[in-house]
Amino acid sequence: MAILVTGGAGFIGGNFVLDWLAQSGEPVINVDKLTYAGNLETLKSIDGNPAHLFVKADIGDRAVIGELLRTHQPRAVINFAAESHVDRSIDGPGEFIQTNVVGTFNLLESVRGYWNELDEAARAAFRFLHVSTDEVYGTLEADDPPFSESNAYEPNSPYSASKAASDHLVRAWHHTYGLPVLTTNCSNNYGPYHFPEKLIPLVILNAIAGKPLPIYGDGQQVRDWLFVKDHCAAIRAVLAGGKVGETYNVGGWNEKPNLDVVKTICGILDELKPRTDGLSYAEQIAFVKDRPGHDRRYAIDARKLERELGWKPAETFETGIRKTVAWYLENTQWTANVQSGAYLQWVEKNYADRNS
Ligand code: NAD
Ligand code: TYD
Numbered sequence: 001m002a003i004l005v006t007g008g009a010g011f012i013g014g015n016f017v018l019d020w021l022a023q024s025g026e027p028v029i030n031v032d033k034l035t036y037a038g039n040l041e042t043l044k045s046i047d048g049n050p051a052h053l054f055v056k057a058d059i060g061d062r063a064v065i066g067e068l069l070r071t072h073q074p075r076a077v078i079n080f081a082a083e084s085h086v087d088r089s090i091d092g093p094g095e096f097i098q099t100n101v102v103g104t105f106n107l108l109e110s111v112r113g114y115w116n117e118l119d120e121a122a123r124a125a126f127r128f129l130h131v132s133t134d135e136v137y138g139t140l141e142a143d144d145p146p147f148s149e150s151n152a153y154e155p156n157s158p159y160s161a162s163k164a165a166s167d168h169l170v171r172a173w174h175h176t177y178g179l180p181v182l183t184t185n186c187s188n189n190y191g192p193y194h195f196p197e198k199l200i201p202l203v204i205l206n207a208i209a210g211k212p213l214p215i216y217g218d219g220q221q222v223r224d225w226l227f228v229k230d231h232c233a234a235i236r237a238v239l240a241g242g243k244v245g246e247t248y249n250v251g252g253w254n255e256k257p258n259l260d261v262v263k264t265i266c267g268i269l270d271e272l273k274p275r276t277d278g279l280s281y282a283e284q285i286a287f288v289k290d291r292p293g294h295d296r297r298y299a300i301d302a303r304k305l306e307r308e309l310g311w312k313p314a315e316t317f318e319t320g321i322r323k324t325v326a327w328y329l330e331n332t333q334w335t336a337n338v339q340s341g342a343y344l345q346w347v348e349k350n351y352a353d354r355n356s
Contacts, residue, residue, distance in 0.1 A: 001026050001027075001075050002026060002027040002028065002029060002072050002073070002074045002075070003020070003026060003027075003028055003029070003074050003075065003076045003077070003078060004028075004029040004030075004031065004068065004069065004072065004074040004076070004077045004078070005017055005020075005028055005029070005030050005031070005077075005078045005080060006031045006032065006059050006077070006078070006079045006080055006081035006107065007031075007032055007038075007059075007079070007080030007081030007082060008028070008030035008031070008032055008043075008054075008080065009030070009032040009034060009038035009039055009040055009042060009043060009054070010032070010037050010038055010039075010080060010081070010084070010195075011037070011042075011084075011189065011193055011194045011195055011198075011228065012080055012131065012189055012228055012231060012232070013030075013032070013080035013081070014039070014042035014043060014193050015191065015192065015193060015228045015229060015231075015232055016078070016080065016232045016235060017030055017043065017046070017052065018042075018043070018045065018046065019229060019232045019233075019236075020232075020236070021046055021049060021051055021052060023236075025051060026051070027050075027051040027052070027053065027072075028051065028052055028053070029053045029055065029068055029072050029074060030043075030052060030053065030054045030055065031055050031057050031059065031064075031065065031068065031081070032054070032055075032056065032057075032081065033056065033057065033058045033059070033081070033099075034056055035083070036342050036343070036346075037083075037084065037085075037195050039193070039195075039337075039338060040054070041334055041337055041338075042193045042334070053072075055068060058099075058103065059079070059081045059099070059103045059104070059106065059107040060098070060099070060102060060103040060106040060107070061106075062106055062109065062110045065106075065107060065110040065111075066110045066113060066114065069110065069111065069114035070114060070117075073122075075122070075125055075126060075127070076126065076127040076128070076129060076239060077107075077111055077127075077128050077129070078129045078131065078235065078239065079104065079107060079128070079129065079130050079131060080131045081099065081103065081107075082099060082100050082131075082162075082163065082166075083095050083096045083099050083100060083159070083162070084159070085159070085197055085198065086135075086157045086159045086160075086291065087197070087291060087350055088159075088197075088346070089157055089158035089159035089162070090157065090158060090291070090292060090293075091349070091350070093158035093162075096158050096159055096162040097158075097162055100159075100162035100163055100165070100166050101162050101165045101166055101169070104130070104165075104166040104169055104170070105169055108128070108169060108170065108173045108179070111128055111179065112173060112177055112179055115128075115179060115180075123180075124180075126180055127180050127181070127182055127239060127242075127244070128170070128173075128179055128180065128181045128182070129181070129182045129183075129184070129235065129238060129239050129242075130166065130167065130170040130181060130182070130183045130184070131184055131186070131235065132163050132166065132167050132183055132184060132185045132186070133160065133163050133185060133186060133187075134147055134185050134186060134187045134224070134249065134251070134298050134300050135155065135156075135157065135159065135160035135163065135295065135298065136153050136155050136160055136163055136164040136167055136185060137151045137152070137153060137154060137155075137185075137298075138153075138154030138155060138156055138160075138295065139154075139156060139295035139296050139297060139298070140296070140297040140298065140299055141296070141297070142222075142296075142297065144297075144299075145299075145301065146224075146251070146299035146300050146301040147185075147249060147298070147299065147300055147301060148249065148301045148303075148304070149185075149246075149247050149248070149249055149304055153167070153168075156293050156295055157293055157295070160295075167183055167185075167247075170183055171183070171245075174244070174245045175245075180244045180245075181244065181245060182238050182239065182242040182243075182244065182245075182246065182247075182248070183246075183247040183248070184234065184235060184238055184247070184248050184249075184250050185247060185248070185249050185250065185300075186226060186231050186234070186249075186250035186251065186300075187223065187224035187225065187226050187250065187251040187252060187298060187299075187300045188223045188224060188225050188226065188298070189225075189226055189227070189228045189231050190225055190226075190227065190228065190320065190321070190324055191227050191228035191229060191320065191323070191324050191327070192228070192324065192327040192331070193228075193334070194228070194324075195338060196335065196338060196339065196343070197343070197346060197347070197350075199258065199261065199262075200225075200261065200265065200321075200324065201328065201335075202214075203261075203262050203265050204265055204269070204324070204325055204328045205328065205335060205339070206284070207265065207266065207269050207281040207284060208269065208273060208329070210284070211284065212284055212285075212286035213262055213266075213281070213284045213285045213286060214286055214288045214351060214354065215258060215259060215262060215285060215286065215287050215288065216258070216288060216289070216290045216291050216294060216354075217287075217289075217290030217291070217294060218259075218287070219257060219258045219259030219262070219287065220257045220258070220259065221257065221258050221294060221295065221296055221297065222255050222256065222257050222258075222296070222297040222298065222299070223255070223256065223258070223261075223297075223298050224251045224252055224253070224254055224255050224256075224298055224299050224300050225252050225254045225256060225261070225317050225320075225321075226250065226251060226252035226254070226313060227252065227313065227314075227315035227319075227320030227323070227324075229314075229315070230252065230313040230314055230315055230320075231250060233311065233314070234248070234250040234305060234311050235250075237305070237309045237310070237311040238305070238309065238311075240309075241308075241309045242308075242309065243308070248304060248305045248308075248309075249300050249301060249302050249304065249305065250300065250302055250305060250311075251299070251300025251301070251302040251313075252300075252302075252313045252315075252317065252320075253300075253302070253313065254316065254317040255297075255299050256317060259285075261321075262282075262285060263282055263285075264317075264318075264321055265281075265321065265325060266280055266281035266282040266284075266285075267280075267282075268321065268322055268325045269281045269325060272325065272326065272329060273329060286355075288351065288354035288355055289353065289354040289355075
């Protein structure tokens with residue numbers, strides 16, 4: 001028995017692979033293209049582990065994926081691979097269409113070809129689990145109920161539109177071809193190994209480097225935050241017990257305005273690594289030009305997952321964010337290495353004309 005994971009050198013996929021191998025002896029074939037967001041250093045602790053096979057490949061490469069599937073005969077494929085940053089999707093949507101839409105289509109076709117050749121028992125047991133986002137549901141008003149699995153898809157950014165398209169393909173491959181699929185739609189993750197172009201790691205690293213903490217617009221946009229290891233546990237629960245063809249919303253019951261998130265991080269840093277001048281890191285907060293089409297609020301109703309599969313987040317935002325800040329303070333080697341030339345170029349481009 002084995003599973004095949006795509007995007008397992010990224011933030012969530014990397015955490016998933018590490019947790020999987022820590023908890024189970026079942027081998028993982030880890031397929032990742034190693035874009036700017038893929039980082040083998042995240043997987044350093046499993047170097048030489050015979051249960052982990054890393055393959056550098058594109059999910060859209062049918063020849064490579066088909067051969068891997070036939071050679072290793074996984075009982076499940078978990079698709080994390082994607083372009084994942086909204087600001088990059090606004091700057092250049094092409095890669096998002098290529099990987100998230102065309103890549104997912106090609107992956108589904110590779111998997112369908114393999115699955116068709118399995119014997120009856122293996123076909124019945126096989127699962128294709130597609131990891132998606134709550135952003136496919138669009139934006140909420142302050143008093144709207146949180147997103148449930150029956151909400152209409154109303155994606156607003158090139159990123160969320162490309163993920164919505166991939167979710168539709170996955171659904172169609174089940175209804176038309178019978179492929180045994182599962183889809184999870186999760187809220188914003190945070191935790192170790194998060195690439196510092198996203199709000200939480202960016203703020204932690206900018207703060208300790210004495211740089212501004214950029215808040216888009218008024219900072220009152222609300223996100224639901226989930227500690228990444230809770231997301232990994234939810235995926236394991238859905239893989240083990242989810243009903244084929246169903247979607248499951250995953251969330252942390254932690255709705256926070258961005259400004260509150262940033263102030264919380266500043267408070268923890270004030271305690272763990274006080275500024276030498278005695279002032280708070282909150283002094284570094286800087287309001288900058290907003291993101292075009294910025295969704296105002298996301299919130300997740302995760303009761304289906306709790307009711308049907310008994311999953312609940314283990315961390316509150318308060319416990320998870322403290323662990324996360326401490327992780328970034330301790331793992332200076334990892335953070336120094338991801339802040340490479342390519343990363344610095346992106347930061348310069350994204351924030352150049354935002355300063356207000
Ligand atoms: P990430 O950007 O950190 O990692 C993506 C990984 O996919 C990288 O390792 C990258 O090299 C790889 N990849 C990209 N294109 C590829 C391709 N064509 N073929 C093979 N590998 C490729 O993203 P993440 O934050 O870990 O997100 C993982 C998944 O979870 C994505 O599908 C994302 O949409 C979804 N998701 C993310 C969040 C979040 O808050 N980060 C929340 C909900 C859902
Ligand atoms: P991000 O981490 O990019 O995730 P997403 O856009 O998928 O929700 O951003 C989280 C929130 O933080 C989002 O509302 C945009 C905001 N944000 C800032 O205010 N400043 C920043 O520098 C970044 C990167 C994000």
